[in-house]
Amino acid sequence: MTDFDAGSRTSRVWTNVGLPILGVIITVTGWWAITAAFHIDPFYVPSPADVVDTFLRTPEFLLQETWTTLQRVLIGFAIAVALGLVIAVTLAASRTVERMAMPILAAINAVPKVALAPLLLVWMGFGDSPKIVMVVLVSFFPVIVSTMAGLTSTPDDLQELTRSLKASWWQTFVKVRLTWALPQVFVGLKVATPLAIIGAVIGEVVNPDRGLGSVIAGSGASNDTPLAFAALVLLAVTGVVLFYLVAGIERLLVPWRVAK
Amino acid sequence: MISIDGVSQTFKGKSGPVEAIRDISLTxxxxxxxxxxxxxxxxxxxxxxxxxxxxKPTKGEVRVAGEVVxxxxxxVAMVFQKPALLPWRSVEDNIMLPVEIFGRRKADHRAQVDRLLETTGLTAFRKRLPHELSGGMQQRVSLCRALIQNPxxxxxxxxxxxxxxxxxxxxxxxxxxxxxxxxxxxxxxxxxxxxxxxxxxxxxxxxxxxxxxxxxxxxxxxxxxxxxxxxxxxxxxxxxxxxxxxxxxxxxxxxxxxx
Incomplete structure (x- = not known):
């Protein structure tokens, strides 16, 4: 608990791995206790055991659907990140472009994406592409905003330094501003990760074919609440894994920030 | 080497102009x-x-080595109040920054970096990142970075x-x-x-x-x-x-x- 034992290896493992696991165990136990104590009908809220049973009934099917959703999330997220970075760099490079484009981008971001799902169906039909587009639409904005915030947050002293060295715009950008922006970029990526999953699920629920969103949509038709819960748990696990993956990449790329 | 000739500076403030410097001349x-x-x-x-x-001065001019600035x-090298180091660069890479920006060959300056690190007592810390150094050491790095310019x-x-x-x-x-x-x-x-x-x-x-x-x-x-x-x-x-x-x-x- 104190700073004294924070350094020793066992206590570090305990804080980094033990405590999160303990948190999960307490939460699941609490969920279980509530469903058992109040005799809640599994049709409304299934107990953890019901969910696990459902999963074990058709594990290959559910994992297959998870993989489908995950693929859509990853492809969409990659496009969103690439697009977001390019747009942010362009906007940060030119005041004029920024002034012109910002209202449009904010407007696009403000449109409820669920409302676009039927349109995407009209434009792209069934299959992967409307879902991937939904992922991009939902998750690109935080990447732009945070990257721009990062690119414009170069401290005055570093700006004066590059000016006094007569560094070119490009040198300043590559050697100072871009790297300086990285921690902020990662803030945006961490916000965008769960949004990407939400985007994929919106796409699949509104326009179901395959994937966990389609499983949830189908479970409603067959009154199979535990199946919906199993799909939700799988989505949550996917979200956590992706989040920690992004945090891990941040650790690798931005060691000076994490070390503070 | 430097001549400051009748230099004045007035900033535009919110409540009218602010006169920061009036008619300074120095050689x-x-x-x-x-x-x-x-x-x-x-x-x-x-x-x-x-x-x-x-x-830019509002009035007057500054010359360095005979040329108007x-x-x-x-x-001309600057050392600021803050060390202004790049947090992701090691001590020696921070010192090399001007060399890179000037487009000079780094290999030609390695020996000088070694000497500067030696003079400022930073040799043992050359691979460290700035946040691992004390404030005094950071400012020494910033001094070395100015000196590598041979100003x-x-x-x-x-x-x-x-x-x-x-x-x-x-x-x-x-x-x-x-x-x-x-x-x-x-x-x-x-x-x-x-x-x-x-x-x-x-x-x-x-x-x-x-x-x-x-x-x-x-x-x-x-x-x-x-x-x-x-x-x-x-x-x-x-x-x-x-x-x-x-x-x-x-x-x-x-x-x-x-x-």
Whole structure:
């Protein structure tokens, strides 16, 4: 608990791995206790055991659907990140472009994406592409905003330094501003990760074919609440894994920030 | 080496123009160490930034090595109050930054980096990142980064003012040694009388709002100078007292209540 034992290896493992696991165990136990104590009908809220049973009934099917959703999330997220970075760099490079484009981008971001799902169906039909587009639409904005915030947050002293060295715009950008922006970029990526999953699920629920969103949509038709819960748990696990993956990449790329 | 000729600077403030510097003229000889001293807000940094070419004078002109300064020069190096290091670069890579920006070959400067690290006692820390260093060490890195430019002129803007008292003295003594070795022309802005007396050939005392040269004080004490006991304590005390009264009798400031 104190700073004294924070350094020793066992206590570090305990804080980094033990405590999160303990948190999960307490939460699941609490969920279980509530469903058992109040005799809640599994049709409304299934107990953890019901969910696990459902999963074990058709594990290959559910994992297959998870993989489908995950693929859509990853492809969409990659496009969103690439697009977001390019747009942010362009906007940060030119005041004029920024002034012109910002209202449009904010407007696009403000449109409820669920409302676009039927349109995407009209434009792209069934299959992967409307879902991937939904992922991009939902998750690109935080990447732009945070990257721009990062690119414009170069401290005055570093700006004066590059000016006094007569560094070119490009040198300043590559050697100072871009790297300086990285921690902020990662803030945006961490916000965008769960949004990407939400985007994929919106796409699949509104326009179901395959994937966990389609499983949830189908479970409603067959009154199979535990199946919906199993799909939700799988989505949550996917979200956590992706989040920690992004945090891990941040650790690798931005060691000076994490070390503070 | 530097001539400042009738330089004024007026900023546009929210409530009308603010006159930061009025009609300053100074000539700084080659190899001279000039200290600019004044109260905070007297425009000493503004003056330095005009010499650096980071700020255009409203009136007058600055010449370095005979040429009018219109933009920063690569033979003029700046050292700022903050170390201004890139947090992701190791000590030696931070020192190499100017070499990279000037498009010179890094291999040609390795030996010089080694020497600079040696002089400033940073050799053991060359692979460290800035956040692993103390404030004094960070400012040493920033000094090395200025010296790798092989500058004709070094402009230093209160470089030690964020450090604790002992580290400041240590660094001031180190800077004196570097100046004696290299003979670089140095303009050093400070509000510390002690630093001014240790380092300077001449001290320009600025008055406040607008900044004007109140007096130029010669410091004829032979080098190397040192803090604490030395052979010239009377002289040091005399000059310090003179600077003190010049700074305290700055009539342009509104009088505050008695202390």
């Amino acid at each position: 700084i000889g080659e190899g001279e160490f000039l200290t600019v001293i004044g109260r905070s807000g007297c425009g000493k940094s503004t003056l330095l930034r005009m010499v650096a070419g980071l700020l 219109r933009e920063p020069r690569r033979d 004709k002129v070094m402009l230093m803007d209160e470089p030690f003012s964020a450090l604790d008292a002992l580290t400041r003295e240590e660094l001031a003594v180190e800077l004196q040694r570097i100046h004696m070795d290299l003979g670089t022309t140095i303009v050093f802005v400070t509000h510390s009388i002690q630093e001014a007396v240790l380092l300077a050939d001449r001290v320009a005392v600025l008055s406040s709002r607008p900044g004007q040269v109140r007096r130029l004080v010669e410091i004829p004490i032979p080098r190397p100078r040192s803090f604490g006991h030395n052979a010239h304590m009377d002289q040091v005390a005399g000059v310090s007292a003179e600077l003190h009264s010049l700074l305290l009798s700055d009539t342009h400031l509104p009088k505050t209540s008695t202390l």
